[in-house]
Amino acid sequence: MDWGALxxxxxxxxxxxxxxxKIWLTVLFIFRIMILVVAAERVWGDEQDDFICxxxxxxxxxxxxxxxxxxxxxxxxxxxxxxxxxPALLVAMHVAYRRHEKKRQFRKGDQKCEYxxxxxxxxQRFRIEGSLWWTYTSSIFFRLVFEAVFMYAFYFMxxxxxxxxxxxxxxxxxxxxxxxxxxxxxxxxVFTIFMIAVSSICIxxxxxxxxxxxxxxxxxxxxxxxxxxxHPNHENKEETKQNEMNELISDSCQxxxxxxxx
Amino acid sequence: MTWGFLCDLLxxxxxxxxxxxxxxxxxxLIFRLLVYIVAAENIWKYEHDEFECNIRQPGCExxxxxxxxxxxxxxxxxxxxxxxxxSSxxxxFHVVYRENREKRHNQKxxxxxxxxxxxxxxxxxxxxxxxxxxxxxxxxxxxxxxNGFQVPHLxxxxxxxxxxxxxxxxxxxxEKTIFLYFLVASxxxxxVLNVSELxxxxxxxxxxxxLKRNIKKCQ
Numbered sequence: 001m002d003w004g005a006l007x008x009x010x011x012x013x014x015x016x017x018x019x020x021x022k023i024w025l026t027v028l029f030i031f032r033i034m035i036l037v038v039a040a041e042r043v044w045g046d047e048q049d050d051f052i053c054x055x056x057x058x059x060x061x062x063x064x065x066x067x068x069x070x071x072x073x074x075x076x077x078x079x080x081x082x083x084x085x086x087p088a089l090l091v092a093m094h095v096a097y098r099r100h101e102k103k104r105q106f107r108k109g110d111q112k113c114e115y116x117x118x119x120x121x122x123x124q125r126f127r128i129e130g131s132l133w134w135t136y137t138s139s140i141f142f143r144l145v146f147e148a149v150f151m152y153a154f155y156f157m158x159x160x161x162x163x164x165x166x167x168x169x170x171x172x173x174x175x176x177x178x179x180x181x182x183x184x185x186x187x188x189x190v191f192t193i194f195m196i197a198v199s200s201i202c203i204x205x206x207x208x209x210x211x212x213x214x215x216x217x218x219x220x221x222x223x224x225x226x227x228x229x230x231h232p233n234h235e236n237k238e239e240t241k242q243n244e245m246n247e248l249i250s251d252s253c254q255x256x257x258x259x260x261x262x
Numbered sequence: 263m264t265w266g267f268l269c270d271l272l273x274x275x276x277x278x279x280x281x282x283x284x285x286x287x288x289x290x291l292i293f294r295l296l297v298y299i300v301a302a303e304n305i306w307k308y309e310h311d312e313f314e315c316n317i318r319q320p321g322c323e324x325x326x327x328x329x330x331x332x333x334x335x336x337x338x339x340x341x342x343x344x345x346x347x348x349s350s351x352x353x354x355f356h357v358v359y360r361e362n363r364e365k366r367h368n369q370k371x372x373x374x375x376x377x378x379x380x381x382x383x384x385x386x387x388x389x390x391x392x393x394x395x396x397x398x399x400x401x402x403x404x405x406x407x408x409n410g411f412q413v414p415h416l417x418x419x420x421x422x423x424x425x426x427x428x429x430x431x432x433x434x435x436x437e438k439t440i441f442l443y444f445l446v447a448s449x450x451x452x453x454v455l456n457v458s459e460l461x462x463x464x465x466x467x468x469x470x471x472x473l474k475r476n477i478k479k480c481q
Contacts, residue, residue, distance in 0.1 A: 057316075062314055066433075072305075075437065097281075
């Protein structure tokens with residue numbers, strides 16, 4: 001079990017996401033998880049070994065390190081990525097539940113069921129409407145909340161996003177005030193700013209997706225209201241054409257995203 | 263043999279679980295196993311090397327570390343994950359037994375070998391009790407061994423060969439405490455899910471039995 005397994009789990013959700021959702025997933029895996037694994041972990045790998053305090057007093061280094069780094073940047077990012085990815089599982093569970101219901105209908109031999117076989121139900125892509133819309137929107141909302149909470153926690157714990165070169169420590173058992181030097185402060189600052197920037201981009205993508213879903217919801221509602229008064233058949237044909245176009249656009253986006261990921 | 267094996271095992275168990283069971287599998291895989299592998303393991307990686315005592319006496323650090331950490335937190339965590347996950351194997355074995363029985367007799371003996379009814383229901387309930395039991399046992403063990411879930415930054419040691427009383431400093435105590443609390447929270451969540459699933463299955467079974475009795479009475 002590692003980040004690759006999380007990619008497999010979330011990859012399934014990709015099929016039922018909007019285009020913005022697919023872009024978000026790509027940004028998450030390439031610019032956050034991959035950067036964390038191949039680069040950031042190496043930069044922070046020797047953080048305690050190379051954290052040096054200007055004293056020979058045993059225990060001073062441990063205590064000062066613990067005081068200035070209550071939780072390492074790298075662990076905080078790992079937790080942030082796990083929490084931000086998991087709301088997508090709500091959507092995966094909802095889709096699995098719908099598929100389970102359709103399979104049950106199919107097995108009962110329900111005449112309303114329009115599928116020819118179970119494989120078709122497995123392959124089917126569900127549209128984001130009805131209760132699935134609410135689940136999807138809630139998952140985006142939770143993602144936003146988690147991103148914001150972790151960014152704030154980061155800022156609060158480390159007094160900004162800059163890694164200082166020198167820290168002054170006077171925690172017991174250090175005698176008086178002691179200078180402690182952090183390893184690779186500039187490289188750590190660069191990666192911290194990079195991760196914060198990508199987090200911000202992810203927040204913007206989530207906000208855009210939320211606005212898109214809300215706009216789509218209100219437009220559909222107003223069209224339904226209009227349909228009831230005017231020509232239902234003509235409006236339905238227009239909607240069907242628009243839906244087909246949306247499917248084509250999202251399928252081509254999906255192919256582009258798959259190309260990126262592989 | 264790595265954690266991937268446990269991952270495959272849990273994914274296999276998912277097929278024969280109820281809805282709550284599937285949520286339990288997701289919580290174990292993501293909030294416990296994944297957090298353990300990507301974050302927690304690295305915190306405790308150099309715990310012995312970074313354990314420092316205010317003394318030059320050879321052997322004192324080793325003896326003090328061994329006294330205060332008889333079994334490392336991270337090893338207990340791993341054992342807990344393994345014991346809790348493998349309890350689910352009982353259900354998988356029972357389903358395989360059912361399928362083999364059908365093959366041997368060459369006829370359909372069950373509505374579906376994976377359907378949670380009859381003997382499989384008992385096995386499922388036993389596995390739930392075992393899972394909840396292991397969660398509670400390990401949490402109590404953690405609490406008793408380390409006097410709570412907080413890691414102190416300093417321990418006082420006076421075991422031979424340390425002369426008199428010596429201060430020993432633990433590395434990253436705050437980070438370790440945070441992750442231990444995370445472990446406790448996720449364990450409690452899993453125990454609650456197991457108990458809810460147990461109650462749900464027991465209620466469902468009782469309701470079905472009452473309905474069958476009423477139908478028989480009416481007939």
